Amino acid sequence: MFELRPATPDDIPALQGLIARSGVALSVGYYTREQADAITCHVFGVDSQLIADRTYHVIEDNAAIAACGGWSRRRTLFGGDQAKAGPDPLLDPAVDPARIRAFFVEPAMARRGLGRMLMYRCLREAKAAGFRSLELVSTLPGEPLYAASGFEVTERFELSLPGPIRVPVARMRRSIADPAGGAPTPDAGGAPSRGGVA
Numbered sequence: 592m593f594e595l596r597p598a599t600p601d602d603i604p605a606l607q608g609l610i611a612r613s614g615v616a617l618s619v620g621y622y623t624r625e626q627a628d629a630i631t632c633h634v635f636g637v638d639s640q641l642i643a644d645r646t647y648h649v650i651e652d653n654a655a656i657a658a659c660g661g662w663s664r665r666r667t668l669f670g671g672d673q674a675k676a677g678p679d680p681l682l683d684p685a686v687d688p689a690r691i692r693a694f695f696v697e698p699a700m701a702r703r704g705l706g707r708m709l710m711y712r713c714l715r716e717a718k719a720a721g722f723r724s725l726e727l728v729s730t731l732p733g734e735p736l737y738a739a740s741g742f743e744v745t746e747r748f749e750l751s752l753p754g755p756i757r758v759p760v761a762r763m764r765r766s767i768a769d770p771a772g773g774a775p776t777p778d779a780g781g782a783p784s785r786g787g788v789a
C-alpha cells in the first residue's frame with residue numbers, strides 16, 4: 592500500500608540516502624559513472640525550504656520511503672541545500688511557472704508509477720495555488736517521466752561541475768490550464784495505475 596504525504600524535517604536523513612542511491616543507480620545508461628557521481632554529490636539533495644513550505648512529498652511503502660518529489664512556489668529551479676546560495680524569493684503565480692523539483696525513486700521501486708503519482712499531486716497543488724504553468728530542469732534519466740507527464744524540452748544545456756565534469760540537462764515546461772491533461776494517475780493509496788498518460 593503506497594501512502595503519499597508531505598515530507599518533514601525528520602525524513603531528511605532517509606531522503607539523503609534514497610537520493611544518493613537513486614541518483615547513481617538510475618543514471619546508468621544515461622550518464623557515465625563520473626557524471627552520475629558528480630551530479631549526485633554537487634546538485635542532488637533535499638531543498639529544506641520545500642519541506643518548510645510543505646510542497647515536498649514522500650511516498651511510503653509499508654513505512655519505508657520509496658520515492659520523493661515536489662513542487663515549488665520559489666525561484667530556484669533545481670538543486671539541494673548544498674547547491675543553494677542566498678534567498679529564494681517567491682514566484683508570482685500570475686506570470687511565473689511553478690517549479691517541479693527533485694523527483695527520486697528508490698531503484699528497486701522504479702517504473703511502478705510512483706513518479707507519475709507524485710507528479711499528479713504536484714500538478715494539483717500548483718494549480719490550486721494559482722499557477723498556470725510548470726517548469727523544471729531535468730536530468731537525462733528524468734526526461735522520460737516528464738515527457739510522459741506532458742512537459743516539452745525548451746532548452747538543453749550542460750552543468751559545469753567540479754572535476755571538471757559536464758553534465759547535460761534539459762529545461763522543460765508545460766501548461767497546467769488543464770490539470771488532467773498529463774498525469775491522470777490516482778495519488779493516494781493502492782498501487783498506482785501504469786497506463787493512461789496523455
Ligand SMILES: CC(C)(COP(=O)(O)OP(=O)(O)OC[C@H]1O[C@@H](n2cnc3c(N)ncnc32)[C@H](O)[C@@H]1OP(=O)(O)O)[C@@H](O)C(=O)NCCC(=O)NCCS
Nearest residue numbers: 617695696701702703704705706707729730733735736739
Ligand atoms: C525519473 C524517476 C523519478 C522516474 O520515476 P518512476 O517512478 O520510475 O517513473 P514512473 O514509473 O512513474 O514512470 C511514468 C512514465 O514515465 C516514463 N518513464 C519513466 N522512467 C522511464 C525510463 N527509465 N525509460 C523510459 N520511460 C520512462 C514512462 O512513460 C512511464 O510510464 P510506463 O512505466 O507506464 O511506461 C526515476 O527514474 C528516478 O528517480 N531517476 C533518478 C533520479 C533523477 O534523475 N531524477 C530526476 C531529477 S530532475
